[in-house]
Amino acid sequence: MRARILLLLSLAPVAAFPQNAPALMSRGLDVYNKSCATGYCHGVKGTPGGAPRLAARGFDDAYISQTVRNGIPGTGMPAFGATLDRADLLAVIAYVDSLNGVTPPPNPFAMQPEPRKLPPDAQHGRQLFAEQVRGFQRCSTCHRVDGIGIAVALPFSSVPENVAALRALATPQVETATAQGDSFPVLPLNKVGPQVKLYDLKTLPPVERSFAKGEVTFKEGSNWRHEAMLAGYTDQDLDAILAFLRAVVKP
């Protein structure tokens, strides 16, 4: 038996998903046309395009499902498990199944766990956390959580109580480095060498820099302030961001 079937036992069907085979196939076709059948990749109805032919290749459901979800490292085949929502993912797998004569399971949506869904304010906070139009003046320039952002700071271990606490957050880990006649705020990564490594916080985005031992000296404290980084966010924005962090950070 396929592993997917085993999950059936514990899960209930979800009403929002198409419940019958034609609806499933039509959704799968739609996702396929948008995500797979583009000129750089697979062709219409599984014909060869930039990527190999998919129709009548003798693929089984397990292979198709695995490949669609995880991609093929080192090739142009991306991991759609990371980008397609669950319903689209299962529909497109069913569609590619059909191109290979595999009858899709009667209701594949019932066999998959429902992914975590954020409440609306947390979802809004997630968007603000990484909002592209803010340039580098956004949380995700230094923080990575829930699959987005650049991990400059350590992972969140707790979430500040309120907006005032978030703005006033103390950052004793930020020090002042002096190197090559220049003093600047840094987040040290490795102070003992032989290669000293630090994040230079003088400008955004932070730069990971390496120095020979003895080329750089450190002093506790800095003029760097978390509050300055948050200047572009309103209190309302930060409330939503805190709701997002509360939803995803596990203390």
Next chain:
Amino acid sequence: MKKRFLLPLFALLSAILTAPARAQDGATTANWPSYGGTDFAWRYSALDQINTSNVKKLVPVWQFQTGDYTQGLQSTPIVIDGVLYLSTTHSQVFALDAVTGKMLWQYKYPMPRGAGGNIQNRGLAVGGGKVYVGTYDDYVVAIDQKTGAEAWKVAIADSSQCGCSITSAPLLVKDKVVVGIAGGDSAFRGFITAMDAKTGRLAWRFYTIPAPGEKGNETWKGDSWKYGGGATWMTGSFDPALNLVYWGTGNAASDMYAGDRYSGEGEGANLYTGSVVALDADTGKLKWYYQEIPKDVWDYDSAYECLLIDRQVRGVLRKLLVHINKSGYAWVLDRTNGEFLGAYPIVDNHTWLTGMTEDGKILGRIEPVEDKPTLICPGPDGGKSWNQVAYSPRTGLMYTPTLEICSDSVAREQTPVEGRGFLGGTWSHRGPANGPAYSHIDAYDPVTGKRVWSMRYKYALLASMLTTAGDLVFTGDPEGNFFALDARTGQKLWSFQTGAGHRGSAISYSVNGRQFIATPTGWGSIAGRALTSIWPEAENFRLGSTLMVFALPEDTK
């Protein structure tokens, strides 16, 4: 429709060209210091030890296998003072003795696990004691030129969000390293970023799509500017006398459906996509722009190289920028102010327009529609791919690799999701209406568009051109042949089977008076695979990632 000259008067007047002045501005000599040879992007070497009379004696002298072969080798090596620097698709960097191929150091970028997609890296910048390389996950890395140790690295975008990646070589401009970014087929907003070369600190960023309140934003409907494309996925050029950095900007997104982004307001459409932009090298401020493809619905991607030459136009010596995009046309601009001086087709098949006015406006656009496939030439692969032209000041000719590949295209309205695919349509590859797809190498007068010679080839040519003062043109084909043509006649003078298809950019350099020709070999890439739908036998073009280096035998003088 198939007129060679859109501007007959212009062509006639500029036919009375004299020999180009300041001929050596864009020439390399012993070193190959920059991605395009020099920052003028000529891909021309002034070395002439290897020439039309002795090229048939050329032999391989060393080769270097990088081991990073799954996506081919698209790089341009850099050579400085007898050391050759080479990057591979996964942003590994090698420093090699340019005479023997002996490895001096290796830098292995820690590519994130599971990194898939269209991983590419097309080259490096070297200078000031550092080697600069971009990565698939949007880091720019500075490496110590002597030791290969990492000096700094910085993420210029969040690859888990933006659907973008750095595939092109950085350009070193005075004390800054300037980098473009790929991602214009995703819901993404393009930019060019400059960092302090010593510290990696941000110096400036230019967004190719203006934000609300900035001039040009009115050419976008609603919020479409946020995800409007305009990727900067190839390397630009730099003119130190004008202190201007030139960069091509890619297609607007979604690629094939403009209904949600075209506002119909302002000058141009969907600025500054499909354009050449000239930026102040110190501040990144826009000095001028020229939009070649307003309201792009063909993925015509003006992101390619900017060839900087000084030539007579209508009897006046002018500073020019010659620029080709995927549309199969070449534009001739005044690079001091962006003035349009002319445009000419470089492909035989160009059905997307019926002509162009004397001031460069496109007439009779044929656009993809939603309900049925439309034959469009060139297709989204382009009348030329990113592989670059070369220009010889000796012959005064520009050498172009050109594709005659068309498409049956269908537009489709699509809602953008940040960082995800945003093509707004689909297409299949095909040949022109009257026969199979093919490609050719041509020699053009770059000002008038007069074609001096042409060599036809049955598959797609996807390697760059190199030309030398030995009056030779070098390039490779997907079947593995690396060959030399007479730059004046196009006659094939020498050919060598390297064992794997060509997708990179050859260079020339010399050490202790001996001239070398180096070429990357190794098929791969998304465009390479796309060819199988036209030529099934393209499945068999061989992958690889090897640098092959040729010279005359030591006793040849």
